[in-house]
Amino acid sequence: MNIEIEEICKDFGTTAALQPVSLSIPAGSLVALLGPSGSGKTTLLRILGGLEFPSAGRVLFDGADATGLTVQERRAGFVFQSYALFRHMSVFDNIAYGLRARPRKTRPAAAEIARRVTRLLDLIKLPDIGGRYPSQLSGGQRQRVALARALAIEPRMLLLDEPFGALDAKVRKELRQGLRDIHDTTGLTTIFVTHDQDEAMELADLIVVMSMGRIEQIGRPAEIRARPASDFVRQFLDL
Amino acid sequence: MAHCVPLAARPRRLRSATTEPRVVKGVLIALCLAVLSVLLFAPLIAVFDEALRRGWAFALASLGEPDAQAAIRLTLSVAALVVPLNAAFGIAAAWAITKFDWRGKAWVITLIDLPFSISPVVAGLLFVLMFGANSAFGAWLVASGFPIVFAVPGIVLATLFITFPFIARELIPVMLEQGRAEEEAALTLGASGSRVFLTVTLPNIRWALLYGVLLCNARAMGEFGAVAVVSGKIRGQTTTMPLMIEMFYNEYLSVAAFTMASVLALLAFVTLVLKSALEWRHADQLAATHRH
Numbered sequence: 170m171n172i173e174i175e176e177i178c179k180d181f182g183t184t185a186a187l188q189p190v191s192l193s194i195p196a197g198s199l200v201a202l203l204g205p206s207g208s209g210k211t212t213l214l215r216i217l218g219g220l221e222f223p224s225a226g227r228v229l230f231d232g233a234d235a236t237g238l239t240v241q242e243r244r245a246g247f248v249f250q251s252y253a254l255f256r257h258m259s260v261f262d263n264i265a266y267g268l269r270a271r272p273r274k275t276r277p278a279a280a281e282i283a284r285r286v287t288r289l290l291d292l293i294k295l296p297d298i299g300g301r302y303p304s305q306l307s308g309g310q311r312q313r314v315a316l317a318r319a320l321a322i323e324p325r326m327l328l329l330d331e332p333f334g335a336l337d338a339k340v341r342k343e344l345r346q347g348l349r350d351i352h353d354t355t356g357l358t359t360i361f362v363t364h365d366q367d368e369a370m371e372l373a374d375l376i377v378v379m380s381m382g383r384i385e386q387i388g389r390p391a392e393i394r395a396r397p398a399s400d401f402v403r404q405f406l407d408l
Numbered sequence: 409m410a411h412c413v414p415l416a417a418r419p420r421r422l423r424s425a426t427t428e429p430r431v432v433k434g435v436l437i438a439l440c441l442a443v444l445s446v447l448l449f450a451p452l453i454a455v456f457d458e459a460l461r462r463g464w465a466f467a468l469a470s471l472g473e474p475d476a477q478a479a480i481r482l483t484l485s486v487a488a489l490v491v492p493l494n495a496a497f498g499i500a501a502a503w504a505i506t507k508f509d510w511r512g513k514a515w516v517i518t519l520i521d522l523p524f525s526i527s528p529v530v531a532g533l534l535f536v537l538m539f540g541a542n543s544a545f546g547a548w549l550v551a552s553g554f555p556i557v558f559a560v561p562g563i564v565l566a567t568l569f570i571t572f573p574f575i576a577r578e579l580i581p582v583m584l585e586q587g588r589a590e591e592e593a594a595l596t597l598g599a600s601g602s603r604v605f606l607t608v609t610l611p612n613i614r615w616a617l618l619y620g621v622l623l624c625n626a627r628a629m630g631e632f633g634a635v636a637v638v639s640g641k642i643r644g645q646t647t648t649m650p651l652m653i654e655m656f657y658n659e660y661l662s663v664a665a666f667t668m669a670s671v672l673a674l675l676a677f678v679t680l681v682l683k684s685a686l687e688w689r690h691a692d693q694l695a696a697t698h699r700h
């Protein structure tokens with residue numbers, strides 16, 4: 170699904186989290202929102218997911234206006250920074266949550282839900298942890314469960330807020346490749362937030378560099394490296 | 409009280425930074441137990457002793473009196489009405505305060521605490537002023553056959569007011585600590601607002617809710633001051649257990665008074681035992697979700 174962001178603004182009271190921002194994301198791409206703390210990355214992601222509504226501007230999904238769609242109607246697979254796994258549910262129930270929440274007409278039967286959860290557990294390479302609780306998992310495992318839970322709803326896009334933020338360098342590297350693989354197998358338009366330039370350079374097809382609620386530059390990693398659009402980009406990327 | 413026990417139950421060769429020398433520990437524990445026995449255990453025993461002064465049969469007979477029966481029934485039904493209502497109010501208030509940002513929030517938090525800071529007698533008088541026969545509204549209520557003051561509705565209202573903070577106060581810190589992320593996650597997974605509440609919010613607050621309900625229930629059954637003002641103390645109709653105890657006592661029916669007092673104390677005791685039993689059974693789960 171391609172995503173069109175047209176002149177989106179967001180104010181929180183007197184602070185402007187996003188100045189008018191425009192961005193066009195081709196279907197199936199893997200996009201990094203890169204920028205320093207407070208630059209509006211999370212705000213933009215939450216607007217796409219329907220958790221926040223823009224003060225002005227439009228969002229288009231496949232050309233259709235999606236600005237007014239509720240969070241449920243967006244069907245965005247959202248992975249939160251702290252993962253936000255349901256702490257009182259087993260991993261299995263966490264992943265099955267979205268399927269069970271469907272209206273009766275479109276809800277799969279219990280056996281089908283179990284089959285899909287098992288397949289997702291295989292996809293994240295953690296086939297045996299269905300019975301555990303989130304408190305019994307490592308950080309990296311939690312992150313992958315959160316990803317599986319988001320994928321379970323057959324989302325139209327995947328939105329990840331600093332998916333590797335709380336993990337050590339080695340695990341980050343492994344999971345990076347994991348995300349790339351999952352993106353390539355599902356073909357989902359994927360947007361992830363990071364303030365790690367290496368992560369963005371290595372993983373993304375397209376990098377959106379943000380600063381103080383504005384987009385400084387949009388481009389492929391090689392383009393940005395070759396032609397940084399501003400002093401800010403040059404400095405932030407150590408070019 | 410809760411702090412005395414783990415200290416003693418933790419023998420350690422290496423002293424951690426916060427561990428006091430043995431003597432200090434011993435003195436503190438002794439002091440704690442002494443205060444507890446003088447202030448809590450001794451009076452409680454005295455109450456039961458006084459009730460049974462003329463034997464079980466006599467004590468039980470005093471409970472069989474129609475007035476005593478009516479008082480027990482009234483207290484239980486008021487609690488049965490007030491606790492669910494305040495659970496609903498408490499959840500709604502805690503939800504509104506912790507999950508949304510709105511103007512006047514700080515003011516509402518203060519307002520929730522009001523019943524804690526106002527003397528119950530004053531609270532009772534407030535209801536008499538508002539709904540009593542001297543106010544226009546109260547006079548109309550009496551004329552239309554639905555009096556609030558000196559009737560059961562007044563008792564329910566006063567008890568609701570007094571016990572309002574218990575559940576909300578218990579829930580707010582827990583819900584603040586848990587934040588909104590899990591609810592938001594559930595929404596992005598397609599769940600409706602009510603489904604999110606039932607499957608995510610409620611299970612996460614169930615322990616705090618239970619504590620709040622138990623505390624609220626204990627106070628609802630025991631409230632004296634505010635209820636005394638609004639009830640009018642009509643025997644067999646608007647007399648709750650605490651009021652009945654006072655009436656028996658003033659009429660020198662000390663066995664009846666202390667027997668009723670024992671029943672009330674036992675009800676509170678059952679509440680505490682229930683709480684401890686649940687805590688004990690779900691200790692690991694409690695430790696995993698939050699420290700209490």
Ligand SMILES: Nc1ncnc2c1ncn2[C@@H]1O[C@H](COP(=O)(O)OP(=O)(O)OP(=O)(O)O)[C@@H](O)[C@H]1O
Pocket residue numbers: 181184185186204205206207208209210211212213364
């Ligand atoms: N709910 C809110 N209320 C008020 N201000 C907010 C709110 N959410 C974000 N902001 C403000 O909007 C700006 C952008 O915040 P945002 O969370 O989008 O930044 P970010 O790029 O994700 O930063 P980080 O890398 O630290 O997560 C910040 O100045 C922040 O203070």
Ligand SMILES: [Mg+2]
Pocket residue numbers: 210211212330
């Ligand atoms: Mg952020």
